[in-house]
Structure formats: C-alpha cells, structure tokens
Amino acid sequence: MNTPFNPFTLPGGEAPTCIEMLQLILDGESTREQLEYFVLHMEQCPPCFQSYEVDMQIRQLLKSKCCREAPSGLKEAIQIKLNGQINF
Amino acid sequence: MDEISRHVYSEEEKNHIFNEEFLPLIHSMYNFGYRLTLDADDAKDLVQDTYLKAYRFINSFQKGTNAKAWLFRILKNSFINDYRKKSKEPGKVDYQEVEAYYNSDEVDRQITPDLRVESLKDMIGDEISNALNSLEVDFRTVIILCDLEGFTYEEMAKILDIPIGTVRSRLHRARQLLKEKLSSYARSMGYKNT
Ligand SMILES: [Zn+2]
Numbered sequence: 001m002n003t004p005f006n007p008f009t010l011p012g013g014e015a016p017t018c019i020e021m022l023q024l025i026l027d028g029e030s031t032r033e034q035l036e037y038f039v040l041h042m043e044q045c046p047p048c049f050q051s052y053e054v055d056m057q058i059r060q061l062l063k064s065k066c067c068r069e070a071p072s073g074l075k076e077a078i079q080i081k082l083n084g085q086i087n088f
Numbered sequence: 089m090d091e092i093s094r095h096v097y098s099e100e101e102k103n104h105i106f107n108e109e110f111l112p113l114i115h116s117m118y119n120f121g122y123r124l125t126l127d128a129d130d131a132k133d134l135v136q137d138t139y140l141k142a143y144r145f146i147n148s149f150q151k152g153t154n155a156k157a158w159l160f161r162i163l164k165n166s167f168i169n170d171y172r173k174k175s176k177e178p179g180k181v182d183y184q185e186v187e188a189y190y191n192s193d194e195v196d197r198q199i200t201p202d203l204r205v206e207s208l209k210d211m212i213g214d215e216i217s218n219a220l221n222s223l224e225v226d227f228r229t230v231i232i233l234c235d236l237e238g239f240t241y242e243e244m245a246k247i248l249d250i251p252i253g254t255v256r257s258r259l260h261r262a263r264q265l266l267k268e269k270l271s272s273y274a275r276s277m278g279y280k281n282t
Pocket of ligand 1: 018041045047048049
C-alpha cells in the first residue's frame with residue numbers, strides 16, 4: 001500500500017496532527033492541494049469529520065446571527081461631518 | 089501610519105477613494121465596532137471617528153491595496169486608544185499562558201468536539217451572539233476577522249500588530265472558548281450528550 005503524499009507535511013518532514021490540519025482549513029490558510037487531501041482524510045477520520053461539521057455550523061451561525069448592519073443614516077452622518085471639515 | 093509610502097491624492101481622488109472604497113465597507117466596520125464595544129452608540133461613534141481619521145490620513149493609503157484591512161486597523165487602534173478604557177471589559181488574558189496551552193498535548197484531545205451539529209441547529213436565538221460577546225475582546229476579535237470577514241493570517245497580523253504565530257494560537261483558543269460556551273448552552277437546552 002502506498003500512502004499518498006501529505007501536503008500538510010512540515011518542511012522538516014514532521015507529520016501534522018489532525019488538529020493542525022483542521023485549523024489550517026478552518027482558518028482559510030490551506031492550499032487547494034491541502035484542502036483536497038483533507039476532504040479525503042475526513043472520510044476516514046470520524047473525529048475530523050465531526051469537528052469540521054461542528055465548526056462549519058458555528059461559522060454559519062456566526063454569519064447569520066452576528067452581522068449587525070450599520071444604522072441607517074450613519075453613512076450620511078459621516079459624509080456631512082466630513083464636508084463640514086473640508087469646507088471649514 | 090506608514091510615512092514612507094505617502095501619496096498625494098487630489099481632492100477628487102480622495103473623494104473617489106473614500107466614497108467608492110471606504111464607505112461601502114460601513115456594515116463590516118459597524119459590526120466590528122459593535123463587537124468591540126458591545127454598545128450600539130459607542131459603535132456608531134467609533135465608526136464615525138474611524139472614517140474621519142481615514143480621510144485625514146488618506147495619503148498613507150496605497151491605492152490598490154486592501155482598504156478593508158487598512159480601515160479595520162484604524163478602527164482597532166481607535167478602539168484601544170479611546171474606548172477600551174470605558175467599555176465593559178473583563179480582565180486581560182495572559183497570552184503566555186495561552187501559548188503554553190497551545191503547545192501542550194492537551195490540545196489534541198479536543199479534536200472530538202463536545203458539541204453536536206444537531207444542538208447547534210437548534211440555536212435559533214441569540215445564543216451564538218451572546219457566546220461571542222462573552223469572550224474576552226482579543227478572542228472575539230480574531231473570530232470576527234477570520235470567520236466573518238475572511239482575513240488571512242497575514243492581514244490579521246497587520247491589523248492587530250501581532251506576529252502570525254500569535255494570530256494562529258489566539259484563533260485556536262478563541263474557537264475552543266466559543267465551543268465551550270455553546271456546549272454549556274446546549275446542556276442548558278436539555279441536550280444530555282451535547
Ligand atoms: Zn483526522
């Protein structure tokens with residue numbers, strides 16, 4: 001059996017842990033190659049799969065519940081203040 | 089701000105950058121301000137101050153570079169200088185402790201989360217927002233910058249004036265703290281095996 005090359009492998013040849021791979025993926029810092037490797041890895045690693053699912057669900061919650069819009073009129077208030085300063 | 093790469097824009101160019109590149113980011117800016125101050129009025133003032141500063145220092149903004157990262161950095165600095173003192177903030181975190189934690193074996197056992205997707209799907213109220221707001225401000229910040237705004241490690245390091253390694257470990261710890269909070273909500277919602 002030949003193990004496919006792990007693109008997460010550190011320059012020193014050190015094997016990455018699951019958590020290290022997962023964090024790189026979550027943080028959006030993985031290469032396309034690493035992402036592809038991780039998708040395959042998850043199929044055989046239930047802890048990674050579960051963890052990834054939970055993290056993605058949290059992210060979705062953050063996006064849907066934690067993005068407050070600026071109050072209406074704030075943009076205009078800034079523009080008015082700025083115009084006042086420039087003309088002054 | 090960076091004095092070396094100073095440009096001199098014409099009034100017209102200044103207004104163009106401000107109106108076309110800076111102002112469209114108002115919602116992200118406001119949300120960041122709100123999550124830092126946890127107060128709607130303070131957030132409004134903070135964002136307004138930030139935009140006025142941005143205009144004043146616009147010559148140090150390099151056209152074609154990331155306007156959002158540039159503005160977020162000004163906002164974060166304004167927050168530290170003008171608002172941090174008066175905001176309701178729990179004690180500061182000992183980062184050495186955080187780094188030590190990150191480098192320990194304790195981390196790996198966390199790979200199996202104490203939280204289920206099903207219980208998260210039932211969090212349809214303010215649970216996530218309350219959980220996020222309950223985190224210490226530096227942890228809250230990295231979650232917002234990474235998960236909501238999609239900044240890279242490098243951009244976050246610049247916005248926060250910290251090394252990339254610190255960004256990484258802070259983000260890792262922040263995610264764990266957020267999950268711990270959410271797990272306790274899940275337990276209180278009646279999920280036995282959260
Ligand atoms: Zn794994």
